[in-house]
Amino acid sequence: MKKQNNLKISAIGVLIALTLAGCGSKKASQTEVVNMSTGTEITTLDSSKAIDDTSLTQISNFNEGLYRIGNKSKILPGIAKQVTESKNGKKYIFTLRKDAKWSNGDKVTAQDFVYAWQRTVNSKTASEFAYLYSGIHNADKISAEKASVKTLGIKATGKYKLIVTLDTPIPYFKLLMGFPSFFPQNQKVVEKYGSKYGSSSKDMVYDGPFIQKGWTGSNLSWKMIKNPNYWDKTSVKLTQMNFQVIKDTTTGLNLYNSKKLDETTLSGSQVAQYKNNKNFVSRKLAQTSYIEFNQSKNTVLKNKKIRQALSLAIDRDQLTGKVLADGSVSATGFVSSGLMTDLNNGKDFAAEASVPSGVSYNLQKAKKLMAEGLKEENKKTLTLDLLNNDSDVGKKASEFLQSDWEKLPGVKIALTNIPYKSFLTDEANKKFDLALSGWAADFSDPISFLQILTSDNAQNNGSWKNVAFDKAIEKADTTDATNPEKRFKDMIQAEKILMQDQGVAPIYQSTQAQLWNQNVKGLVHNSAGIYYDYKNLNVTK
Template sequence: MIKLGSVALASTFILAACGSSNSSGKKTANIRESAELATMDQSKVTDVVGFTQLGNTEEGLYRIGKNNKIENAIATNTKVSDGGKTYTFTLRKGVKWSNGDEVTAKDFVYGWQRTVNPKTASQYAYIYSGIKNADKIASGKADYKTLGIKADGKYKLTVNLERPISYFKLLMGFPVFFPQNENAVNKYGSKYGTSASTTVYNGPYRMKGWTGSNLSWELVKNNTYWDKKNVKMDSLNWKVVKDAGTALNMYNSKKLDQTVLSSEQVKQYKSNKDYKKFLNASTFYIEFNQKKDKYFKNAKIREALSLAINRDQFVNKVLGDGSVAATGLTSAGLAKDAKTGKDFAKQVDVKSASEYNLKKAKTLMAEGLKEEGLKSIDFQLMSDDTTGAKQTTEFLQSAWEKIPNVKVSLSNIPFKNRLANSTAGKFDTVVTAWGADFSDPISFLQLFTSDNSQNNGKWSSKEYDNLINAANTTDASNTEKRWDDMVKAEQILLKDQGIAPLYQQGQSMLRRSNIKGIVYNSAGLNFDYKQMDVK
């Protein structure tokens, strides 16, 4: 997913969007984003802000339609053979990049190889696992050019897998698997994807006005896009507005066409005709830096901090935006057991990972401190600098300092900086999030294997690693065994309090009622604006 912050997803915030028609007759919209855009490089993006922009300016083999429906994009035909291990794609002719180059099979080969190349240092290279030689490339045992992808001429692409991947087609609609233009990457070098002018586009829109650090940019209709007749909007104007109050004022004065609401705003506007509510496949959680702060290796200390959080009070009183208390890592509603129909998140069911018990928290903290030879702990909690993020950290600070001998300071910094600090391990504890890249629990669970670059807290379990490996390899073709592997793995993570689940993100927003055609999916690319229209 995406870092929301994660995304990356991810992220750490899902976007807002909408529209109107101006006096010239052109269709345009003013869209609020609540965090900075970090990069437009498909090989380096990790967060929901970047994925949303890439998903609407670039295109791959498929687009993911409503309810996760696979729709042909650059691929016009797909043939699956060898027991689900070979995919042969016939590509659309005449698809153009914004620099005039034709999009061909070699662009996919180049883009995929660039992402898995260790020199690129892509945090998303792990998602290629299962494609022939991807794991060997990641471990330095094979050259990146041996990845199982081959161009057979300009319009035929063959992908070889090491095992059947049940969600493979869903991956093909995710920006990390989109083609890349080698001429553009070579031309701009290290500056590729760092601004609108150092990026090329083959999707419904082109980006204008993003310098790499500014807080506004524009997506304009891409007149070289192969399906431009189905793109109704002339432009989408993006504005980063971090303060919810400021954003609401802008909405009411018609400077924004959509805005995400704070809890207090929801109470006031939930009966408004423009009110909309979404529940995303994204989970916010707390990571403990076990490498930097050795006392966070103590499971009792981690569990004590988790037990001190009243999640129901938090989502109802602090957030109040439609979010729900998280019971685990994998978001509710993402996937169901094919045999029983039971939701994965409910099947995991580790109550101790998300319950509230301050008395037990105090006892466990005292025991943990004694085991570590400490009288107290004093650490920092890091998060973003938006209104909601600040309210979150203040709530957690208050909850944790109810435990004797615990002192917490806060660091609320820009989203881009928080991502960088998390990746570099420059934190004690951090509120982060992940949005599912596709509708399968593995999108969440593979984050916490010992060698995953997204595992910023460095929690580690050999048993967990073995179960995730089995789900991806030996049990990949056995639906029941694979499901059981994933259930057991998440139970291990939660019982050991490798993370502290916080909440599953919901969004309450105001969107102009005349805006139609935005495709929403809870996993992967959340908002697709290709068919957006203003009636």
């Protein structure tokens, strides 16, 4: 996504396509329009509730928090004009800019942040990203309904002074401030629309570079226009972006080749065909697709041998090389590679934490473990449902997994491929046996992956639980938070525990291959957090 994030993701990832318009001479009055596509539909525009990459990308471009995140996760100015940090790292005092406005003309104030944060951690909101607030004073107690939301470590002193207090230092705190879950909300507007807030373009108000128009809550096309009230509107060159949902990469490529799109995401044989094209780009993402084993719905999946057998039966190299064939690589673990390196030796976290048996292909061993597991469960056969989205790549991946798993004696796999929005709902409601899910780092730190599998995390849809794992994450977040070396070791321990117990089965790390028209410039891309920032997009001749 994400958190997708992040951020949550579909197996196909995100498609973005750009078409040029208004290609006359570069005059101040020139209209610059791009036509864009996304691989999945919007689920919500409510920053307290959004969890998928499409929704979060939209929110991060039409709204703004204390910071924006630039290339290579650089912290850039947002609503915060300046900040003072205490020596112990537990207190931040933000001074907000006075020229920041909502699209309805209201001033963006410190109270907008206080309201939004309190709303997000309130259990009544049921935010799946409330856990990101852990470490902010009383956030965990509030989420557990053991303290009032009014005690959260954030307060406004006047309209433009915001004070944030932490229980423990958060190494990645400033990166979080650029994530939509920490964006401000206009209380008047939220209360006006009530349960409809964020359910359509008109049930919103905007404080970022753009304003969204035309999304009704279920349609597959909309647009964003330049926000005339944005404090830094002079930096925004585009006047409009038109969006549509395109799930099939063949359709996208056809539109590109007919000059109706200036960017399209490639999959399968398309990559091999176009990899030498001058407009070809490949971007590695901090994004892992993995199998969730729903132990709460199907108790047979509590059997470690059965989980291990299902993982060992997957030929990941065959899936990435022959089915996806888009540059994605077989997962080396749950935490994606290239996210963080060891300060002592420069080695990649994923390499140091590697447990090869958790991501290996060994059909013979898989058959042996499955037979032993079924015997322990007093079963001769096992029928499981695999939940996935209905994108073209999602369907192909499901069929591949079905074929591999049904090589195990007695195993039958039923496939359920549904629209992404429905997939997220069923996944959250634990209506699956197996799910091909995905997680994209919300920021460049392994904890962004690992913390979602703690026992009480809302994203732990498979209900896997391990006391030692939880303790390792707790140490990384608390007692060792200010000791980078110890914290790194805590996270390595957690990753190894997860993979040794086969809490999930990582499948592949995504790489997005695209054809990108070189006339469209200014895109900010990061492998973690929000992938795409459109604020500085511009069209050149």
